[in-house]
Amino acid sequence: MKMYQEIVAIKTSGKCLHKITPQVMTVVKNSGIQTGICSVFILHTSASLIIQENADPDVLADLSNFFSKLVPENGVDYLHSAEGADDMPSHIRSILTSTSENIIIRNGKLLLGTWQGLYLWEHRSRSNLRQVAIHIQGE
Amino acid sequence: MKMYQEIVAIKTSGKCLHKITPQVMTVVKNSGIQTGICSVFILHTSASLIIQENADPDVLADLSNFFSKLVPENGVDYLHSAEGADDMPSHIRSILTSTSENIIIRNGKLLLGTWQGLYLWEHRSRSNLRQVAIHIQGE
Amino acid sequence: MKMYQEIVAIKTSGKCLHKITPQVMTVVKNSGIQTGICSVFILHTSASLIIQENADPDVLADLSNFFSKLVPENGVDYLHSAEGADDMPSHIRSILTSTSENIIIRNGKLLLGTWQGLYLWEHRSRSNLRQVAIHIQGE
Numbered sequence: 001m002k003m004y005q006e007i008v009a010i011k012t013s014g015k016c017l018h019k020i021t022p023q024v025m026t027v028v029k030n031s032g033i034q035t036g037i038c039s040v041f042i043l044h045t046s047a048s049l050i051i052q053e054n055a056d057p058d059v060l061a062d063l064s065n066f067f068s069k070l071v072p073e074n075g076v077d078y079l080h081s082a083e084g085a086d087d088m089p090s091h092i093r094s095i096l097t098s099t100s101e102n103i104i105i106r107n108g109k110l111l112l113g114t115w116q117g118l119y120l121w122e123h124r125s126r127s128n129l130r131q132v133a134i135h136i137q138g139e
Numbered sequence: 140m141k142m143y144q145e146i147v148a149i150k151t152s153g154k155c156l157h158k159i160t161p162q163v164m165t166v167v168k169n170s171g172i173q174t175g176i177c178s179v180f181i182l183h184t185s186a187s188l189i190i191q192e193n194a195d196p197d198v199l200a201d202l203s204n205f206f207s208k209l210v211p212e213n214g215v216d217y218l219h220s221a222e223g224a225d226d227m228p229s230h231i232r233s234i235l236t237s238t239s240e241n242i243i244i245r246n247g248k249l250l251l252g253t254w255q256g257l258y259l260w261e262h263r264s265r266s267n268l269r270q271v272a273i274h275i276q277g278e
Numbered sequence: 279m280k281m282y283q284e285i286v287a288i289k290t291s292g293k294c295l296h297k298i299t300p301q302v303m304t305v306v307k308n309s310g311i312q313t314g315i316c317s318v319f320i321l322h323t324s325a326s327l328i329i330q331e332n333a334d335p336d337v338l339a340d341l342s343n344f345f346s347k348l349v350p351e352n353g354v355d356y357l358h359s360a361e362g363a364d365d366m367p368s369h370i371r372s373i374l375t376s377t378s379e380n381i382i383i384r385n386g387k388l389l390l391g392t393w394q395g396l397y398l399w400e401h402r403s404r405s406n407l408r409q410v411a412i413h414i415q416g417e
Contacts, residue, residue: 001140001280003313005384036141037178037274039315039380043391045331051238053184053230058218059176063234064226066210066401070388071344079336088340091331095341097167097396099329100380102239103415106144111272113182116238133389135382137276138142174281176317176413182364191379192323192369197357201366202373205349229319243413245283250411252321255377261354276415277281 004031004136006015007040009129012047014090015086017060020132021118024103025110027134036138041100043086043131046090047122048097054117066091097121105138143170143275148268151261152188154225156199157270160257163242164249165262166273171248175277179257182270185229186261189237206232213247229262236260243278282309282414287407290325290400293364295338298410299396302381303388305412312386314416317397319355319378321409324368326375327402345371368401371411383416 005028010020023042042049052060071089078088101118104111112118121132145166151157163179183186192198210228217227240257243250251257259269282303284305290296320327324346331337349367357364382389390396398408 003143003279005313005382006291035144037276039382041382041389043389043394045329045391047394048232051184053236053360054220059230062219063231066215066231070209070348076315076344080334080340088337090342091270091337092341093151095328095330096235096374098239098376100178102241102380104144104178104180104272106272111180111182113184113270116182116185133382133384137315140281144289156344174283189373190323191373195358198369200365201356201358202363202370205354205370209348234375241319241380243317243319243411245411250319250321252409254321254323255321 001139002033004033006134007133008134010120010132011129013127014125015026017119019054019117020120024118024134028105028110028136031136033105033136033138036105036136038105038110039100039135041133043133045094045123046087047130048094048099049101049122050097050119050121051101052115052119053115055115057111085117086125093123140161140278141172142186143172145273147271147273149259149271150268151264153264156258157196158177158193159259159260163257163273165264167244167249167275170275172244172277173274175243175244177242177249178239180272181259182272185226185237185263186259187233187238187262188240188260190240191235191258194254225264232262255257280311282311286410286412287294288398288410289407291405292400294400296331297395298398301315302396302412305338306383306388306414309414310334311383311414311416314383314414315355316381316383316388317413319411321411323372324365324374324409325398326377327379328397328399329379329394330377330397331393333393345401364403373403
């Protein structure tokens with residue numbers, strides 16, 4: 001049984017869903033592991049991870065739009081406002097999505113459904129360099 | 140340390156919460172692993188997993204009702220509508236729940252609380268054959 | 279490759295976010311594992327786990343406030359009401375957050391971002407003794 005860890009930096013440019021399946025696949029290849037589990041963990045509380053449809057970009061637009069309405073920036077009296085109107089909503093949106101995703105490795109590849117992609121969701125308005133930690137365990 | 144993988148097909152019949160604890164327990168038994176971790180991963184983006192109360196069916200009815208109101212099918216202008224009015228809400232409901240659950244194995248059994256059951260949540264209106272991948276690691 | 283399991287009891291005093299990073303760190307130390315993965319799993323369906331900002335307590339207050347409005351106790355006709363007005367909302371709030379969190383271990387420590395803390399979220403009004411199962415795998 002082997003283990004392999006890497007921390008990958010992802011540059012974001014404001015609120016957006018960034019597909020990171022290719023970066024994680026590269027780490028799986030680097031590990032040389034054929035069968036096992038890949039844990040992907042974002043080291044932040046105002047950006048998060050989701051696994052969603054990778055085909056129609058309208059799905060991502062609808063997701064963003066839904067979350068903008070569910071967790072609004074304006075019209076809510078957040079106590080935590082010193083870091084900007086987009087910060088507290090970012091924390092809430094992180095809670096409603098995922099800090100980590102755990103994907104099975106089979107035949108040296110991430111075992112994802114045909115339509116599944118792994119996305120980093122940047123919830124802040126400004127650009128950020130986000131750290132994503134990856135731990136792989138297997139053989 | 141051993142590893143064991145299986146992909147289980149679950150037939151759904153429209154929107155419903157299907158308890159899949161028994162199917163996953165069977166895979167744990169097949170693995171022969173007594174201590175370890177069991178990763179359950181659904182290979183779809185319009186159905187998801189949750190761990191919830193397995194006693195009172197009213198809890199499941201209330202959950203379904205809450206999500207129907209939180210993520211409505213009608214009255215929202217989704218861009219992604221070509222696959223039916225229930226498709227985009229299904230993607231959003233998947234995001235708000237889980238694509239995978241990781242359950243500890245102890246004494247050859249899933250370590251769940253007394254009231255916890257693992258459910259596959261079918262969010263689409265039509266029947267589907269859903270693929271659930273299971274990876275077990277331990278001894 | 280080693281494995282280590284412990285079940286930790288956490289006493290809660292009504293609705294609150296309890297930081298449990300220190301308790302989990304103690305279990306990691308007990309395990310002696312330097313590199314690996316730590317799975318934290320709450321054995322209940324009316325309390326849950328989140329990873330969130332550990333600096334400004336206002337963030338936790340805003341989170342609680344947001345969830346109180348999103349999943350109200352009153353004004354909704356829940357079918358499941360025999361266990362109290364706070365029980366069904368607790369189940370829904372659990373679904374919207376996490377039953378388990380999986381944190382990478384690096385250099386004998388939980389690999390968390392600077393601002394990340396692990397919290398047990400008690401959703402019930404009364405005090406409870408909550409069981410949190412921890413499974414660590416690594417070397």
